[in-house]
Amino acid sequence: MRIALVGYGKMGKIIEEVAQKRGHSIVAQLNETPTLENLNNPDVAIEFSNPEASFENSRICLQNQIPVICGTTGWLDQKPEIEKIAVENNSAFLYGSNFSLGVNLFFALNEKLADLMKNFPEYQVQLEEIHHTHKKDAPSGTAITLAEGIIKNDPRFDAWKLEETKDHQLGIFALREDEVPGTHSVFYKSDVDEIEIKHTAFNRNGFALGAVIAAEWIQGKKGNFSMKDVLFN
Known part of the structure; x- marks a missing residue:
């Protein structure tokens, strides 16, 4: 081409x-x-x-x-x-x-997990993304795609927001650190345990x-x- x-x-x-x-x-x-x-x-x-x-x-x-x-x-x-x-x-x-192939598989896993967890309200959901300090937008497009995947499968949420989850808004924490290509995590936390799925990019x-x-x-x-x-x- x-x-x-x-x-x-x-x-x-x-x-x-x-x-x-x-x-x-x-x-x-x-x-x-x-x-x-x-x-x-x-x-x-x-x-x-x-x-x-x-x-x-x-x-x-x-x-x-x-x-x-x-x-x-x-x-x-x-x-x-x-x-x-x-x-x-x-x-x-x-x-x-x-x-990234891995991230797109992660998107599919995220939607499947959200569908499984929607019937367990004792688990609070939170997203976190970490990128290099040169990244201009926050949250990352990848984090937004993850949030949209959860919102589509979990009727508790109708929108996402920066910082912590509140009411019907799913929270995304956006962190900036030197030379991090991209790390994305989804947490489901209850009073007794926590489930986490995570994707870490090593380079671009x-x-x-x-x-x-x-x-x-x-x-x-x-x-x-x-x-x-x-x-x-």
Whole structure:
């Protein structure tokens, strides 16, 4: 494939390395707003930029019928509009809050556990995420996906919030520490014991590999997708 990297920071450079090892060509490395010219006729754009730029980056690609794999978090209030643009332009958009295979298995485990625990109100639920100090958004997109998985399966909750769980709001603690790629934990705590599930990323390579696999998968497809479509369908 011919891949345009829209956002060429730490993640972009790792994605470049992984993609080239899998036989793909990098035809653009952009930290500026994409245009039809500087995108250089790619088969797909992989967008890891920042919350302020992500919507416009994706819009330009989709309106030029370039499929987009987007891993930027912190802009999801605009995601429905981008998904509409993808359909209107007969293109394809795939958003992932986390492209790691392990994390996507963790998402499925989290939903299964939430479904099991919904009938045991003596257990209080709490989420925690730890990331490097350079991460701009809080909570992480991965933590939000975990929270949404619990909310979907446990009628006690109808929303998430930063800090501790309160009433019908599921709490997420967002911690920032030096050079932590990403650690996510879900706790179910009662007066007598605690159940914890946890995913720890050792580096960013798993995220990059998942993004490239998603880019390979989306070729020839039209519409809006997630990593669940790539891995489980």
